[in-house]
Amino acid sequence: MSTLIQKYNVPGPRYTSYPTVPFWEPDSFSETAWIDQLQQRFSASHGEKGISLYIHLPYCESLCTFCGCNKRITKNHAVEQPYIDAVLAEWNLYCDLLPEKPRIAELHLGGGTPSFFQPENLKRLLDGLFVSAIRPTDGFEYGWEGHPNNTTRAHLQVLYDYGFRRVSFGVQDYDPVVQRAIHRIQPFANVQQVTAWAREIGYTSISHDLVFGLPFQRIESIRQTVEQTLQLRPDRISFYSYAHVPWLKGNGQRGFRDEDLPSGDQKRALYETGRAMLEANGYSEIGMDHFALPHDSLYRAQQTGTLHRNFMGYTTQQTEVLIGLGVSAIGDTGTAFAQNEKEINAYLHRVQAGQLPLLRGHQLSGQDRFIRRQILNIICRSETRWQPDDWSEEEWEQLEPKLNDLSADGLITFDDGGLRVLPLGQPFLRNICMAFDVRLQRANATRNLFSQTV
Structure with missing residues (x-):
């Protein structure tokens, strides 16, 4: 495994989209074209599937130095009202463009810190959203992200009353040394309290977000963090690889030195330790970075082959239209971003x-669109199929040596009609997807764009 880590620990995308954002072609895009694609895809798919809606709430009261998200640090809560006014105004602009009122199959509040906003302001946001929507679809899933240090029972209750049944709490690591390095001081008691509140109120999918590869992290700290997490037994666990991208504008990843981070081999050992503990306690690995108990909808989606991935990460919904509201939010029609x-x-x-x-x-x-389907299949189902004539002779000549290399290393098996990821290949899903990423290969540039794949 050490040799494979050395070979495959290279910068690479996480593939919440294809093409990835650095390789978008601005000249192919216009507002008119975006509106046209949105209206077409909405009309073609809305009645059956509804739409997904992502709302970015960017404010945080303090800077976590592991975070690469788009955020604004402030303790001034007067920013809440004008920002919500703007999000609702943007939503109304979209509703005016659509031929009928949208039904929302999937709704996610991300950040930043959604729980930065007062419960009454979140209520005002949701009141404004649902004025313009007929109703949720059957089987809808609404989720949001809460900070254990400032999430109140009122936050949880307000969102529950609007149909939210999923909540994720950012834990990262319980080791005090690691917490100081990433500027995220967060006692176990706070996580225990918000988890208990969520269960009492009726949330059916509670997730804890853990991160491996953080500065000063050790095997023992991962064991301790996972042991404490298992005490609370969340329905889902996101076990993310720390993405070290300090060159990104506005990034705060400078509270520690590069040499404070675990090496590739050490980082992989942290993950394998956590994964073994989770699987021994009834959790199943879902795609990459995620684990779930058998009763959770994410697990069921994997079992039925309906797991999907978009800019919000792994999801159980198969909508073709995603509208992103708020600063930096991204929309997706399947044909345009x-x-x-x-x-x-x-x-x-x-x-x-x-x-x-x-x-x-x-x-x-x-x-x-063709390559996107292959990458989506690999990252959601660990296999993909194609027809031999889907590839030109030149395209296959470029792809086949990469697949041969992955196969020789025991990561995949393939033929001229598709591939299957082998158990040894699961830690290298991003690398397998990169073999198909022709835009990445044409650019021949990965440094200072993406984090390491391992």
Whole structure:
């Protein structure tokens, strides 16, 4: 395994989309084209599937130095009302473009820190959203992200009353040394309290987010963190690889030195330790980075082959239209992507002027859509199929040596009609997907774009 880690521990995407954002072609995109694709895909799929809706709530009261998300650090809660006003105005702009009121199959509040917002302001946000929506679809799933240090029972109750049954709490690591390094001081008692509240209120899928590969992390600290997590037995666990990307603008990943981070081999040992403990206690690995108990909908989606992945990560919903609201949020029609302004003031200004706050986007080519299907299959189902004539002779000549290499290392088995990921290949899903990523290969540039794959 050590040799494989040395070989495959390279910068690479997490593939919440294909093409990945650095390889979008701005010249292929326009607001008119985005609206046209949105309307077409909505009309074709909405009645059966509804839409997904992601809302980015960017504010945090303090900076966690492991975080690479788009956020604004402030203790000034006066920012809440104007930001919610802008999100609702953006939602109304979209509703005016659609031929009928949308039904929401999937709704997720991410951040930043959604629990930065007061419960009454979250209620106002949801009141405004559902004024324009007929109703949820059958089997809808609504989820949100809470910080254990500032999530109150009122937060949990307000969102539950609007149909939210999923909540994820960011834990990261319980080791005090690690917590100080990442500026995330968070006692176990706080996580225990919010988990208990969520269960008492009626949430059916509670997730804890853990991170491996953090500065000063050791095998013993991972064992302790997982043991404490198992005491609370969340329905899902996200066990993420720390993405070290300190070069990104606005990133706070400078509270420690590179040499404070575990090496590739050490980082993989941290993951294997955590995975073994979770699986010994009834959790199953879902795709990459995720674990779930058998009663959870994420587990059932994997078993039935309906697991999906989009800009919100793994999901049980199969909608073709995703609308992203808020600063930096990304929308997806299956044929086009669009991202909002990444600076809050620019976002607010555009929305207040009655404009969709679009910054950039990409219209997918036929090849993009085909490769996207292969990557989605690999990352959700650990296998994919194709027809031999789906590839041109030149494309297959470029792909086949990469597949031969992966096969020789025992990561996959393949033929001219598809591939299957072997157990040894599960830790290297990102690398397997990279073999298909022609845009990444054409650019021949991975450094200072992506985190390490291991």
